[in-house]
Amino acid sequence: MKATPDTLTVSVWRGAESGGSFESFEVPNFESQTILDIVAWIQQNSDPTLTYRYACRVGMCGSCAMMVNGVPRWTCRTHVQKVVQDNRVEIAPLRNLPVIKDLATDMDPFFDKWIAAEGLHHPTKSRHDPIEQINPESAARVEAASGIECINCSVCYAACDTVANNPDYLGPAALQRAWTVYNDSKDAGRQQVLDAVSGVGGCHNCHSQGSCAVHCPNDLNPMKAIAGLKRATATSFFRKGSRT
Amino acid sequence: MIRPHRTHTLWFAYILHRLSGLSLALFLPAHFYIMSLALTQPERLDGFLKWTDLMIVKVAEYGLVFLLAVHIFGGLRLMALEWLPWSNGQKTLAAAAVGGAFLISTMFFMRAI
Amino acid sequence: MMDIRLYMLQRISALIMAPLTLGHIAVMIYAIQGGLSADEILGRTQGSVFWFLFYGSFVAAVSIHAAIGLRVIVSEWLGLRGMVLTVFGWAVFLVLLAMGAQAVLAVTQT
Numbered sequence: 001m002k003a004t005p006d007t008l009t010v011s012v013w014r015g016a017e018s019g020g021s022f023e024s025f026e027v028p029n030f031e032s033q034t035i036l037d038i039v040a041w042i043q044q045n046s047d048p049t050l051t052y053r054y055a056c057r058v059g060m061c062g063s064c065a066m067m068v069n070g071v072p073r074w075t076c077r078t079h080v081q082k083v084v085q086d087n088r089v090e091i092a093p094l095r096n097l098p099v100i101k102d103l104a105t106d107m108d109p110f111f112d113k114w115i116a117a118e119g120l121h122h123p124t125k126s127r128h129d130p131i132e133q134i135n136p137e138s139a140a141r142v143e144a145a146s147g148i149e150c151i152n153c154s155v156c157y158a159a160c161d162t163v164a165n166n167p168d169y170l171g172p173a174a175l176q177r178a179w180t181v182y183n184d185s186k187d188a189g190r191q192q193v194l195d196a197v198s199g200v201g202g203c204h205n206c207h208s209q210g211s212c213a214v215h216c217p218n219d220l221n222p223m224k225a226i227a228g229l230k231r232a233t234a235t236s237f238f239r240k241g242s243r244t
Numbered sequence: 245m246i247r248p249h250r251t252h253t254l255w256f257a258y259i260l261h262r263l264s265g266l267s268l269a270l271f272l273p274a275h276f277y278i279m280s281l282a283l284t285q286p287e288r289l290d291g292f293l294k295w296t297d298l299m300i301v302k303v304a305e306y307g308l309v310f311l312l313a314v315h316i317f318g319g320l321r322l323m324a325l326e327w328l329p330w331s332n333g334q335k336t337l338a339a340a341a342v343g344g345a346f347l348i349s350t351m352f353f354m355r356a357i
Numbered sequence: 358m359m360d361i362r363l364y365m366l367q368r369i370s371a372l373i374m375a376p377l378t379l380g381h382i383a384v385m386i387y388a389i390q391g392g393l394s395a396d397e398i399l400g401r402t403q404g405s406v407f408w409f410l411f412y413g414s415f416v417a418a419v420s421i422h423a424a425i426g427l428r429v430i431v432s433e434w435l436g437l438r439g440m441v442l443t444v445f446g447w448a449v450f451l452v453l454l455a456m457g458a459q460a461v462l463a464v465t466q467t
Binding site for chain 2: 374375378381399410423426449456
Binding site: 069070071072095158159161207208209210211214216223224227228230231234 | 247248249250252253254257258261262322325326327330334
């Protein structure tokens with residue numbers, strides 16, 4: 001068995017939107033540590049000016065996603081052993097988003113598109129109405145539930161080439177949320193959702209490359225959700241056509 | 245080099261569909277032009293068609309038939325993905341599209357030579 | 358870039374072409390044996406209403422389909438946007454339609 005080296009060589013991207021470059025750090029090669037652990041180690045021991053974002057450290061909050069060896073990952077739950085290559089790791093800010101500084105990206109475009117896709121609740125009732133009973137086995141609820149565990153980490157958004165090539169495209173996460181809302185029987189905005197995802201940046205730009213589903217840390221399938229939106233909008237398109 | 249976030253089956257299916265479509269679109273004007281010679285200059289059409297006896301041209305035709313077949317089979321997979329109820333076997337279907345295209349274009353090539 | 362209208366045109370033209378393409382491939386496999394000649398092709402197609410409708414609808418559908426496809430590619434890979442992109446799409450459509458119509462007429466006219 002090969003002896004484990006004492007240190008890892010970690011390339012970290014430093015800079016801002018205007019430009020930057022990779023900087024190399026030597027980091028202790030502990031047997032069990034995550035990518036977020038080594039980023040934190042660098043910030044605490046090598047260079048306190050290193051900027052990055054995290055919060056929960058347990059894969060719930062969706063703040064710590066970065067590019068690790070060219071692949072978008074949630075760094076708090078990515079073991080170094082799983083991704084290390086020749087004792088090296090390369091860490092960069094998420095793709096497809098503006099960089100604020102170092103490893104911290106500006107998530108505004110990501111969340112703005114979430115709203116633009118009508119990925120928000122459109123209430124049917126007020127607080128004075130009784131709580132509606134939802135059958136968890138109904139087809140629509142099963143469909144809605146399949147996308148509900150999204151933690152807004154933007155990994156799918158960073159993985160998507162269509163986002164990279166088309167700045168208007170709403171992206172996998174926002175469209176998956178739109179599909180979830182569309183299937184929620186407590187939501188009053190079904191047609192609003194279909195209209196929102198049918199514009200120039202809508203679901204019809206998706207080429208079903210499936211990188212979103214491959215890289216989603218929660219094993220969700222935005223490509224499938226987007227296919228659902230395409231089906232629903234096409235059906236609605238034929239219905240509208242037959243009425244006029 | 246293909247960047248690491250792209251190295252999976254459905255991304256390869258995407259790039260194959262795009263490049264085959266692009267190649268076919270670029271081939272179309274030449275195809276239309278040569279066929280339109282039938283009316284005005286039939287002897288020039290025959291001149292072009294003689295070229296198809298060359299082995300190198302037969303291999304090129306093999307490639308074109310493959311591109312056409314892989315584009316239509318891949319396209320049918322995408323239509324099914326988008327408009328029929330969801331199926332989990334997308335990777336298998338994408339591989340089947342390539343296999344089917346290879347089979348059909350090879351059949352063409354075998355008859356051509 | 359790709360709204361529902363273009364998407365529906367793209368998909369419907371694709372569905373129209375699906376049987377036509379399979380037919381086209383079948384004819385190619387049938388016709389290629391023993392080499393190609395103008396006489397052989399024209400003998401099959403000249404004066405035939407069936408082949409006129411077959412290739413005519415094929416040309417119309419492929420002009421739409423290829424124009425939208427190329428439009429997406431130049432937008433995504435070359436960054437074309439706005440008016441330039443619209444003009445490009447229409448130009449591809451019209452050129453393919455004109456050339457294709459000429460070819461169909463050439464092989465079916467008597």
